[in-house]
Amino acid sequence: MAGSTHTVTNQPPPLAGYDVFTADRALTAAVDRHLAPELREEAREELSGLGRSCGSAQARDWATQANDNPPTLRTHDRYGHRVDEVEFHPAWHRLLGKGVAAGLTGNWDRPGGQVRRAAAFLLWTQVEAGTTCPLSMTHAAVPALRHEPALAAEWEPRLTSAVYDRGLRPAHQKAGALFGMGMTEKQGGSDVRAGTTTARPLAEDGTYELTGHKWFCSAPMSDGFLVLARAPGGPTCFLVPRVLADGARNVFLIQRLKEKLGNRSNASAEVEFAGTWARRVGAEGRGVAVIIEMVAATRLDCVLGSAGLMRRAVAEAVHHTAYREAFGGKLIDKPLMRNVLADLAVESEAATALGLRLAAALDDGGESERALLRLAVPVAKYWVTKRCPPVAVEAAECLGGNGYVEESGLPRLVRESPLNSIWEGAGNVQALDVLRALGREPAALDAYLTEVGAARGADHRLDAAIRGLLTDLADLAGAEAGARRLTERLALVLQGSLLVRYAPPEVADAFCAGRLGGDAGAAFGTLPATLDLASVVERARPVA
Structure with a gap:
């Protein structure tokens, strides 16, 4: 029985039962902007359907259940045989099945497919980010496998399937498959060339026997894995199937699951290879070049995933303050709270605009767009993922x-x-990759400058930031110590250029004032009070 003093007042209704896609004005605008007119209606319909699923109370309940009941490792069966299986709560399987059905592992060759998938990935991250790990790696494995056409022909139809076919069986018996990845070793970390796992050639051409250890193996319940090992010709990429064609389990010894800060619904493991059968992907000695195709795609997903987390956090904050009253009025109408919310909303929209722009470049595939991606992906991966934690905390x-x-x-x-800041190369790795791109691939910088130059003359603060950036880029000698600052400037100028060209004036004005003009402090909520912050906040409000 409720006590007589327990009347519930001044609490917001749950943010559920709404279309997460159509309620996100920044995302819907970016999808329209980057898709051909004949594709927009179909894409909006698909994304709206997914958006309703993402905003449902059922999906939110599944996410809670998956996190409250993390995966468990079963190494042996009752008779003592190794089985090395990871068991998940039913809610995890329901969520993962929804993600696969939404096309998050495919869309490679579909017109506008990467923009559609990017928007869907951003939406799905807002439900439960743990499932995005296997979805991302399965999607990203496709360009790496295409270095070996026979393997691509065998696996790609299953990896891009919209069917979630759980359970460990030979790949040819499955309607869909998932992929994981194993590169990191305890002695090497991000220095994957320091790996000691060895690959011994077998009699059958292209097959090897692997021996070694992987300190981090993502999604160990998957059907196959791309791993690096030392072949006679040097570091090489290999495909390790979880189950062999005859139904026997491959040697894939899961030593333990990692106890992580977050991402608790998903499994990450340490694994041992001891005579593990594998097939070569690409030429011997070209392993890093092959697997970097996978890494580039997953790095873009890190950007999209962080953008999705930011959007969910901002939506929750705006929704709460729109209903909560304090000191005689709604929190959302208080000038200081409005400043905080507007600052968060601008950060979220800048991340969304940048992520969708990179997806559009991937769809285009032209030479200049590929050059832009070479520089812009590590820039965006560094900056957007760095901005995600303070947004979530605020x-x-x-x-x-x-x-x-x-x-x-x-x-x-x-x-x-x-x-996402740690996965697929932490901040220093990204900043150093930016320096490599600037030093070795002049076409990448040319493409970047062409992109940001399209907004010249539209905002004096952006123009000044571009001039300052050009000064920084004129002399890169000894630039490693300042690589993070340079990467940050590259990101801010690129985001500013996108918002000045495509966002509403009040959003672009707030971004340029707070990020390029030097008129705001380090904390959120320090934008100039003269800006139209009410309009910025209203644009970010999720209308349930």
């Missing part, structure tokens, strides 16, 4: 004590928010 603070309570969902976003 959004949680907008809910006050409620945001620190697990039931709000914000603590899960906070724990998840650092992951």
Whole structure:
């Protein structure tokens, strides 16, 4: 029985039962912008359907269940035989099945497919980011496998299938398959060339026996894995099937699952190879070049995933403050809270605009767009993933004590928010990759300058930032110590250029003032009060 003092007032309704896609004005505008007119109606219909699923109370309940019941490792059966199986809560399988059915593992050769998938990936991250790991790696394995056409012909139809076919069976018996990845070793970390796993050629051409250890193996329940090992010709990429063609389990010894800060619904493991059968992907000694195709795609997904987490955090903050009253009025109408919300909304929209622009470049595939991706992907991966944690923390603070309570969902976003900055190369790795691109691939810088130059003359703060950036780029000698700062400037100028050209004036004005003009402080909520912040906040409001 409720106590007589326990009348519930001044609490917002749950943010559920709405279309997450159509409620995101920045995302819908980016999809329209980057798709040909004849593709927009179909794409909007598909994404709206997914958006309704993402906004449903059912999906949110599944996400909570998957996190409250993390995966468990079963190494042996009752008779002592090794089985090395990872078991998940049913909610995980329901979520993963929805993600596969939404095309998040495919869309490579579909017109506008990467823009559509990018938008869908951004939406699905807002439900439960843990499932995006196997979805991302399965999608990203396709360009790597295409280095070996026979393997691509065998596996690609299953990897791009819209059918989630769970259970460990030979690939030829499955309607769909998932891929994981194993590159990191405990002695090497990001220095994958320091790996000691060995590959011994077998009698059958292109087949090898692997021996070694992987310190991080993502999604160990998958049907296959791309791994690096040392063949006689040097570091080489290999495909390790989980189950062999005759139905026997390949030697894939899962030593333990990692206990992680966040991403708890997903499994990450340490694995041992001991006479493990594998097939070569690409030429011996070209392993890093092959697997970098996978890494480039997953790095873009890190950008999209962080953009999705930011959007969910901002949506929760704006929704809460639109209903919560304090000091005689709605929180959303208080000038200081409005400043915080607007600052968060601008950060979220800048991340969305950049992520969808890169997906459009991937769809285009032209020489200049490929050159742009070479520089812009590590730039975006560095900056957008770095901005995600402070956005999540500030959004949680907008809910006050409620945001620190697990039931709000914000603590899960906070724990998840650092992951994409670490995965597929932490901040220093990205900044150094930016320097490599600038030093070795002049076409990449030319493509970048052409992109940002399209906005010249539209905002004096952006123009000044471009001039300052050109000065920085004129002398890169000894640039490693300042590589992070240079990468940040490259990101801000690129985001500013996109928003000045495509966002509403009030959003572009706030971004340029707060990020390029030097008129705001380091914390969120320090934008100039003269800006039209109410319009910025209203644009970010999720209308349930």
